[in-house]
Amino acid sequence: MxxxxxxxxxxxxxxxxxxxxxxxxxxxxxxxxxxxxxxxxxxxxxxxxxxxxxxxxxxxxxxxxxxxxxxxxxxxxxxxxxxxxxxxxxxxxxxxxxxxxxxxxxxxxxxxxxxxRGGTLYLARNRPQLRRLLAAARSRPDGWSLLTAGQARARLRAEGVLGAAHTPHCARxxxxxxxxxxxxxxxxxxxxxxxxxxxxxxxxxxxxxxxxxxxxxxxxxxxxxxxxxxxxxxxxxxxxxxxxxxxxxxxxxxxxxxxxxxRVLTLTSCVAATEPLPAPVWAELGWRGRETVADLSRLFPYMQRTADDRIVIGGCGAGYGEAPYDHAALRDRLVGMFPVLREAAITHRWSGVLGLxxxxxxxxxxxxxxxxxxxxxxxxxxxxxxxxxxxxxxxxxxxxxxxxxxxxxxxxxxxxxEPEPLRALGVRAVLACAAGADRHEERTGRPAPLRGAICSLFL
The missing domain is CATH 3.50.50.60 (FAD/NAD(P)-binding domain)
Known part of the structure; x- marks a missing residue:
C-alpha cells in the first residue's frame, strides 16, 4: 500500500x-x-x-x-x-x-x-519500562512531568499503563x-x-x-x-x-x-496508518490533546493522531540491508495497546530509512x-x-x-x-537482543539483564 x-x-x-x-x-x-x-x-x-x-x-x-x-x-x-x-x-x-x-x-x-504542538506522552506498560521512565525523567529537568497511571489513562486509555511522562518539546x-x-x-x-x-x-x-x-x-x-x-x-x-x-x-x-x-549505517523503519476513526472510537480512546505517543520498550512504537483522525504508527523493529518489512508487528502492537481498534482497517503501509x-x-x-x-x-x-x-x-x-x-x-x-559482513551480523544481533528483551519484559514484568545490557551499549 x-x-x-x-x-x-x-x-x-x-x-x-x-x-x-x-x-x-x-x-x-x-x-x-x-x-x-x-x-x-x-x-x-x-x-x-x-x-x-x-x-x-x-x-x-x-x-x-x-x-x-x-x-x-x-x-x-x-x-x-x-x-x-x-x-x-x-x-x-x-x-x-x-x-x-x-x-x-x-x-x-x-x-x-x-x-x-501537543508534546509527547511516554507510556510505561511494565515494571522495567516504568524504571526506565523514572530514570529518564530524573535526567531531563527541562519540562518533563510525571503522570500516575490514572492521570495517564485520563489522557489516553491504553492497556496496561503503569505510569507516564509528558514533555512539551514535540509537535505533530x-x-x-x-x-x-x-x-x-x-x-x-x-x-x-x-x-x-x-x-x-x-x-x-x-x-x-x-x-x-x-x-x-x-x-x-x-x-x-x-x-x-x-x-x-x-x-x-x-x-x-x-x-x-x-x-x-x-x-x-x-x-x-x-x-x-x-560512515553511515542505514536502517529501515516501517510505518502504517489506520482508516479515519469515527467519533465513538475516539471517545473511548481519549487522546484529545493529540500528543505524539510512545512507550518505553527498546524497539518502541511511535504514534500520532493525524489531522484527519487516523492513527499513524511506526517502529516496533528495524530492518537492515534487504531485510523484509514487518508491518504485521505494527498492527499487533496497535491492537495490543488499544483493543478497540481490533476491527479498524490499516489503509496505508510504507517504510523509510534512517542514518546512524x-x-x-x-x-x-x-x-x-x-x-x-x-x-x-x-x-x-x-x-x-x-x-x-x-x-x-x-x-x-x-x-x-x-x-x-x-x-x-x-x-x-x-x-x-565495521566492514561487511561484520556490520550486518552486529546490527542484526543487537536488534534481535532488543526484540528479545522487549518480549521478556512483556511476558515476565522483569528486566532481561544480559540482553538489556547489550542493548544499552548500542540503543
Whole structure:
C-alpha cells in the first residue's frame, strides 16, 4: 500500500547540461532544503542549486512518522563526556529552540503541514519500562512531568499503563506537506531545485549528474549505492542518461541515510496508518490533546493522531540491508495497546530509512579548504535536527557569527562502521537482543539483564 504522506509530485525540470552556482546542495530532503533556506536568509545574493535524484521529500523526509521532537539521539551525559557539560547543554537548548524556529518559518512562509504542538506522552506498560521512565525523567529537568497511571489513562486509555511522562518539546505534523512547502519556499527565495537529477560524483568544486532520462527511480539505499552516489562514479548501466554538472565553491552532501560509504549505517523503519476513526472510537480512546505517543520498550512504537483522525504508527523493529518489512508487528502492537481498534482497517503501509553514525552522534562538517560539507546521523530525530543542521551548514558556508556555527556537532566526526559482513551480523544481533528483551519484559514484568545490557551499549 502507498505512503499516506505521499502526493503526486510536482516534477521540477532536471539538470541537463553544465551550470554554475555558489553552493550545490545534494538532496532535496529536510537537510538540503533547510540548508538552502538558511543560506538565502543569511546571504541572499548566493546562487544556490539543489539536486534531487527523485522528487523533493522522496526519501526519509516524506516517509517518517511525523514527529518534530527536540530529543537528541545521544544522551546528554555522553555529549558532556565528549565535548564538556556546557557544550552538551548548548546542544540541548539549540534542539529545543529549533521547534520555535520551525514554527516561525511555517507562519512566515504560509506552510500548512498540520502542525500541532501537543508534546509527547511516554507510556510505561511494565515494571522495567516504568524504571526506565523514572530514570529518564530524573535526567531531563527541562519540562518533563510525571503522570500516575490514572492521570495517564485520563489522557489516553491504553492497556496496561503503569505510569507516564509528558514533555512539551514535540509537535505533530504531516511530513509530506512540510517538505513540499519548504521546497516551494526556497524557490521563492531564488533557489533552483532540479528533480530527477541523480548525483553520481561530488568532489571539490564539481558535482556530476545524470538526469531522469536514464537514472532509475524508486531505489533502495543499497541500490542507490550500487548506482553510484556522491562518492562514486557513473554506473555503466545508465550510460544512456543525459549528463550534467554544477561547478560550485561549496558542495553540501545532504543525503543522510542514502549517503554511500562506511560512515553511515542505514536502517529501515516501517510505518502504517489506520482508516479515519469515527467519533465513538475516539471517545473511548481519549487522546484529545493529540500528543505524539510512545512507550518505553527498546524497539518502541511511535504514534500520532493525524489531522484527519487516523492513527499513524511506526517502529516496533528495524530492518537492515534487504531485510523484509514487518508491518504485521505494527498492527499487533496497535491492537495490543488499544483493543478497540481490533476491527479498524490499516489503509496505508510504507517504510523509510534512517542514518546512524558509529558513536550515535549526529555531525555537521564543512572543510574550508575543499568546500565539501555534510550533515547527518540523526538516528531517527531528523525532522527537527535537519532544521538545525541546515542552519549550521549555512553558518559555516557564510562565516556568520551565530551560535549554530559553534555547536558541538560541528566538531564531531562520524567513525567508520565495521566492514561487511561484520556490520550486518552486529546490527542484526543487537536488534534481535532488543526484540528479545522487549518480549521478556512483556511476558515476565522483569528486566532481561544480559540482553538489556547489550542493548544499552548500542540503543
Amino acid at each position: 502507498e505512503n499516506i504522506w505521499a502526493a503526486a509530485p510536482r516534477l521540477r525540470p532536471p539538470l541537463d547540461g553544465p551550470a554554475e552556482a555558489d553552493v550545490a546542495v545534494v538532496g532535496a530532503g529536510y537537510t538540503g532544503l533547510w540548508a538552502a533556506y538558511h543560506l538565502k536568509r543569511l546571504a541572499p545574493s548566493l546562487e544556490v542549486v539543489v539536486l534531487e535524484a527523485e522528487h523533493a521529500g522522496y526519501g526519509a523526509s516524506g516517509r517518517n512518522g511525523g514527529w518534530c521532537s527536540a530529543e537528541l539521539p545521544v544522551e546528554a551525559a555522553v555529549l558532556a563526556r565528549r565535548h564538556g557539560r556546557a557544550a552538551a547543554e548548548e546542544m540541548r537548548r539549540a534542539a529545543g529552540a529549533a521547534l520555535d524556529g520551525i514554527e516561525a518559518v511555517l507562519r512566515a512562509e504560509g506552510i500548512d503541514c498540520d502542525w500541532h 505534523l504531516h511530513p509530506g506537506k512540510l517538505v513540499r512547502g519548504l521546497a516551494e519556499a526556497v524557490e521563492r527565495l531564488g533557489v533552483t531545485v532540479h528533480e530527477g537529477t541523480r548525483v553520481v560524483e561530488a568532489r571539490p568544486g564539481l558535482v556530476r549528474t545524470v538526469s531522469r532520462g536514464g537514472a532509475r527511480t524508486g531505489q533502495t539505499p543499497a541500490a542507490f549505492r550500487r548506482a553510484g552516489g556522491p562518492a562514486g562514479g557513473t554506473d555503466p548501466r545508465i550510460a544512456d542518461a543525459r549528463t550534467g554538472s554544477v561547478r560550485a565553491r561549496y558542495v553540501l552532501v545532504c543525503t543522510e541515510g542514502y549517503t554511500p560509504g562506511s 553514525h558509529r558513536r550515535g552522534e549526529p555531525s555537521v562538517h564543512l572543510d574550508p579548504a575543499t568546500g565539501l560539507g555534510y550533515a547527518g546521523g540523526y538516528g531517527g530525530d531528523g525532522v527537527t535536527l535537519a532544521y538545525l543542521a541546515g542552519g549550521s551548514l549555512a553558518a559555516l558556508v557564510t562565516g556568520a557569527d551565530v551560535p549554530e556555527a559553534r555547536l558541538a556537532w560541528t566538531r564531531a566526526r562520524a567513525g567508520r562502521w
